[in-house]
Amino acid sequence: MFPARYQIRDLRISPATVLAPMAGVTDTVFRRMIRGLGGCGLIMTEFTSADGITRNAARSSRYLWFEPDEHPITAQLFGADAAVMARAAAMVEELAFDVVDVNLGCPAKKVVKCGGSGLLCDLKALEAVLRAVRGAVRIPMTVKIRAGWDDASIVAVEVARMAEQIGVEAIAVHPRTRMQGYSGHANWEIIRAVKQAVRMPVIGNGDVHAPADALRMVSETGCDAVMIGRAASTNPWIFRQIAQFIETGRFDEPSEADRYHLLSAYFRNLVETDWPDAIGKMKQFACWFTHGVRNGSELRDHVHHARTTAEILERVDAFFADTVAAGGGI
16 A cells, blocks of 8 residues: 655655655745645755855755745755765754755766765765764755666665664665666666665655556555656646545546646746746746647747747747637636
């Protein structure tokens, strides 16, 4: 059975689903959209450079800004300097986040040079980082890892045991290696091995594209919760669909009116919050989201060629006018 909840120290998370941290995606506007749709137990910030926010505190106002209705929320940090990571973690605690998470999974080259999955190649340096962060905060601490650097160095179980001994209180496992990136298949057996090796909650991540995948991951691995990343950017309803599927064995697909109202609200929130490069964000989200929209390529083209936020909003309204009105949704 899919777990109804899981617990990180005194923090009860229900449902047992987590929005994965995604650079350039999981900002406050996106997170609040996911919260509003329901079904997601824990949300996470974009992964954030510890060095960047400690050198320029103003930067935290963008990457670490959140609204009260986003609780419970985790701030995720990356970095390889133990002292800097500790200072950044202390900043996270001061900002009233519920959890601080250390990123040990990002495969991007610029991140690997200063943390991310690069630390999986140097477990002594990793241990120093984890001990420093653990010593710097009182709030719960978690980590997100990959299986290892490559197929010859699968270290997920070793890292999980070390992290638990240090005082890490939950671990998310994406069972691809850094060298795989996002190619091939996630080896869920690694999630299962980690679950069997530690007592802390284990969150499974990777290749959950639909509600049935989430239930199958729990069944095959015994994990305590499921984390979803890329699928949520193309289908923001996936968390609500998982909850429906658990309860009834079926789930609702969004209507054209649902899609219109969500896209329109997301774009308008970017404008109302005076989001930096709102046009770029609109075009980015339209590329993902409109793959589920009838004639979505036409809408993507309209958005891509628009030059102002007002023009984008007008084109979205015009595109959906006929189809949504025909269904009685406008």
